Amino acid sequence: MVREPIDQGIPPEQPTVTTVADMELENEDEIISADNMLPAVEVEFENSNVNYTDQNGSMTNMDIDEDSVAAPNIEQPFLFMAVFLILFRVYFRITDKATSILIRFFNMLLVAFDHTYRFPTTPDTIKNHLNFDSLTNNLTYYAVCPKCHALYNRQSPIPSSCTAEQFPHHPLQYKRACCIQVSNPATGSPILVRAALIMVACDMPAARKTCGFTSPVSRRGCYKCDRTFIVDDDTKRVNFSGGYDVENYQWKSTNDVATHAVEWMTATTNKERVEIERNYGTRWSELHRLPYFDAVRFTIIDAMHNLLLGTPKKMFNDWIDDGDLTREDLRLMKQSAEGLVLPIDFDVISSDRIAAGLSGLKAAEWKSWVLIYSPFLLQNHLTARKFKHWMKLVDACRILLKPSMTFNEVDNAHSYLVDFCKEYETIYGSTKITPNIHAHCHIRECILDYGGVYSTWLFGFERYNGILGSIATNRKGTFERTFTKRFLEQTGASDYITTFIAPH
CATH class of the missing domain: 1.10.533 (Death Domain, Fas)
Structure with missing residues (x-):
């Protein structure tokens, strides 16, 4: 099945300006502005009060003088113990409070064996001494417009309203906005990278939303064939039975799908769009702007x-x-x-x-x-x-x-x-x-x-979802910087050992 380019039928996206009043954040922050932007500070999951004492009257964070370990150089065998503490925390994803308890236990052992050295009682201090925090220190933080998802560097002045142009595609190719330019790190010369999207792999609801198809429980709920399901007179629900002789199915034409998607996009009333959805099971997707994109074949069944x-x-x-x-x-x-x-x-x-x-x-x-x-x-x-x-x-x-x-x-x-x-x-x-x-x-x-x-199946992505879901957060946002920091620590731990520990 060959897809014919239909650029001439796709309307250019008009730039939109979102006002500050429309840019609501999903939680307690209401607008994106420099005045109420959260500062880039370390996120603590548990009690971070340095004067905290538990109910059993155990050692507090202030019971040990950290002046004796202010020097960034840690000698053996304490260097090995410090690295073990940090890597244990990273690989087993334990909280800062639990790590502090383990640190205090190590310090008690040092006291019992008459050693004068003491570990800092917070994981962040040890990471700083070991230069382990270099894995996450150079992160750039952005403010995100919830309407168009434009990014604004927090270190730069943030405009009072979103000025990003949404979907800056012009019908004439030479007038389209350039993508992010990649440079050769050795020479600094620009590198042109061309990429093509040849497959969309999601669960069924997500695949339909991404590629512009209607709900799986609709009368035109299959994005692989032209079959129209009937509505049961008794239950008033769509009946998906019958029609298993798939050799006789009439496969959807890619050009027809793109044409109906453009009709949906250019429809002037909601009634017209509902009628197109009912008759063809198609909505508009930005992926239809790709002239080669075959929405039927590229959208797989996982x-x-x-x-x-x-x-x-x-x-x-x-x-x-x-x-x-x-x-x-x-x-x-x-x-x-x-x-x-x-x-x-x-x-x-x-x-x-x-x-x-x-x-x-x-x-x-x-x-x-x-x-x-x-x-x-x-x-x-x-x-x-x-x-x-x-x-x-x-x-x-x-x-x-x-x-x-x-x-x-x-x-x-x-x-x-x-x-x-x-x-x-x-x-x-x-x-x-x-x-x-x-x-x-x-x-x-x-x-x-x-x-x-x-x-094609999604086992790897589901495992990553499980890893992200197991990370403890302070639940202040939909995607916290905590995820990024923990992910970088886990993926960079082996490189850290090779770079910073092996030479010693």
Whole structure:
């Protein structure tokens, strides 16, 4: 499918000016101005009062004289101990208060062994002595306009109103604003870097918002085909059943999608836009400004969300709600799971979580459930028909979740998924079919375009989300500088050891 450039049909974005009154911050700050901008100070997660004494009357931060360690040079073996303290704090993500307790314990050991040296009682002081804070000292902080996300350096005078031009694209290419110029660090000469966006990988709701498609529960909820779903007369909800013969699907034309997106953008009333959404399932996305962008093929179906976090979780919950799995079944499954030994690279599921109905499992644990646990545990607890139907999804996942596969295996997995979807409607009813189940029929096309699921699924991003979520913050903003500092400390720790410690 070849995308024809449609630059001439895309209206130029008009520059907009946002007043100070419109630039509300998401929390306690109301406007972006130099007067009320938060200063760039160190964020403390716990009690940072130097005179603090706990309820047990333990040593306070002022019990030790820090004048004796004011010199930045720390001799061995105390240098090793200081580095251990800081790296322990970074790798295990413990709070400043917990680190201070560990420091006081070290100082008590030094007293017990008649050493005169004392460590500073705050992690920041030790980081300064070790020059570890050089990893985060050179950060540049910006104020962000909540309307257009323009950045303003806090060290420079901040305008009273946002002056950024939103989406500065002109229909004539030579008049478009230049991108950020990259320079060669050795010679200082400019380097022209050209990049192309060839894939958008998100969960289903985010993919639709990013690439300009309507909600997955709408009548035109599939962004891979032209199928129009019907609305059930009784429930007044969209029915996603039927139409599993995907070879007969009429695939959306990329040019049609872009054309309808431009129509949505240029519509003068909200009624016109709603009509376009209802008829074509398309909205405007800034990605349509890329003349090569194929919104249909470039927007993939993520296998992690589709095959692991979607259908297996829904089916297990339905089995419990419909009485197919009772509390006694879960108890027996728990006992059977305790004797299982999993292959390497598979996450173990706690037997207690199986007894609790597999609540709160991560995607990696759902992978273990689908491929390892479920064929063994469900066999004697589901009816033969439902178990045989479930195993078709398992057989498809056994093929699709491999690091590599042949074209014949891709076709076999597709056949398993199509049969699974058809029987799902027969066994559980048409009202149980979800947009996620319909999307199973389109996974093959994504694999043929981009290769196996290992090249596209979002496990790495989900792990990073987990790391960011585990960082303790003071909860004063949507994305705190704390995240940046902790991330730089963790990623730069090994370089720090090589640069600052090895020469000594």
